[in-house]
Amino acid sequence: APLSLQGQGIGFNFAAYQMTFPPASSISPVSSVFKWTPTCEHLKAKDKYQLQFIVNDQTNKCTVRNADILLVDVNLLPPENTAPKLHFDNTDQIPFNRGAFELNNGTKINFTIRGTDEDIDPQDELQLAMTAAAGNPMPKNYIFKPVVGKGTAASPFTWQTNCSIFKNHETSNLFAFVFKVTDNRCANPLDASDTLKIRVLDPVDEGEFTPPNVITPDGDGCNDFFAVENIPEAICGVRLLKINFPKDNCAHAFEYIKIFNRYGKEVFISANRNFRWFANDAPAGVYYYDIKFSDKTFKGLVNVVR
Structure with missing residues (x-):
């Protein structure tokens, strides 16, 4: 007997979800291929789909046709995943x-x-x-x-x-x-x-320093200037102790040095911790310094000997 076969979605259209099932007619048996590749968008739309397939006996017997219906439930599951x-x-x-x-x-x-x-x-x-x-x-x-x-x-x-x-x-x-x-x-x-x-x-340097208290600025290359940082270890054969400033940090940082004569007149200023005071045109005598750090001031004196 001639048969016809067709399919449809319950509550949706095959074509809207990229499903294909070509209708078929043939002398028994009759068949057709259903194809569908579910996508993420299909899963987001819904996770359950009901498909209906109908086969009809096209022989008209007293205007009565026989048919059979197959319902197929398709449940879409999320793909397996491993966390990144x-x-x-x-x-x-x-x-x-x-x-x-x-x-x-x-x-x-x-x-x-x-x-x-x-x-x-x-x-x-x-x-x-x-x-x-x-x-x-x-x-x-x-x-x-x-x-x-x-x-x-x-x-x-x-x-x-x-x-x-x-x-x-x-x-x-x-x-x-x-x-x-x-x-x-x-x-x-x-x-x-x-x-x-x-x-x-913010490392803290607890090192102490004692600046030299005598300079002899006579141009002979020996002890000609007043400084604290990076003084040569030996000057004219005399070995000196290293007396560098403590290393700066956020709470304790070098700001400047000022040197004054005995009358309180400023004769030298520098914001460079590697300063050098050669006492040019400064007469012999005692001079006073303020070495300013961000958290304290060190005071002392230096003798200029000519």
């Missing part, structure tokens, strides 16, 4: 200590923040972003841009530290930067977050 991973590529090999990357103030920090998809085929599109930054005070002037990449998403993180990140004479401060990578796996996106912890130190 975050990596902090330590470009400058900053040491890791006490749960954080640790470095001295004034150092430029360079990391590459990198997210990777752990699925091999297909690989997902990844979105990489910073979601939080914390510290006291709040960190500023760091550079990081969110990025998108297929399989891998990477972006540099840079930060030039300075004294603005310290307050109340602190010598150590901890900062935290939170990053997140998210994949776009169909109806089953996953993400990963991790925190980059950076401890910035």
Whole structure:
């Protein structure tokens, strides 16, 4: 007997969802092929589809036709997915200590923040972003841009530290930067977050210094000037002790030196910690200096002998 075969969606149209099932007519048996490749958009639209297939006996017997209906329920499931991973590529090999990357103030920090998809085929599109930054005070002037990449998403993180990140004479401060990578796996996106912890130190130099108290500016190259920093270890055969200033930090930094004669007149000033005072045209006698640091002033005297 001649048969006809056709299909349709319950509550939707095959063509609207890229389903194909060509109608067929034939002497029994009759067949046709249903084809459909579900996409993410189909899954987002709904996860259950009901298909109806109808076969009709086209023989007209007393105006009565026989038919059979097959209902097929299709449940779409989200694809399997593995969460992406975050990596902090330590470009400058900053040491890791006490749960954080640790470095001295004034150092430029360079990391590459990198997210990777752990699925091999297909690989997902990844979105990489910073979601939080914390510290006291709040960190500023760091550079990081969110990025998108297929399989891998990477972006540099840079930060030039300075004294603005310290307050109340602190010598150590901890900062935290939170990053997140998210994949776009169909109806089953996953993400990963991790925190980059950076401890910035402001080293304290407790070294004492005692400036020389006599100079002989007679041009013979021996003890001709008054200075503190980088004085030669030996002058004219006399071995001297090194008396460099303590190293600057945010709470204790060299600002200037002023030298006065016995009448209180300023005869020399310098903001260079490597200053040299040659006492040109200064008569022999006692002179007084103020060496100003940001947190204290050192006072003393120097004799000019001619």
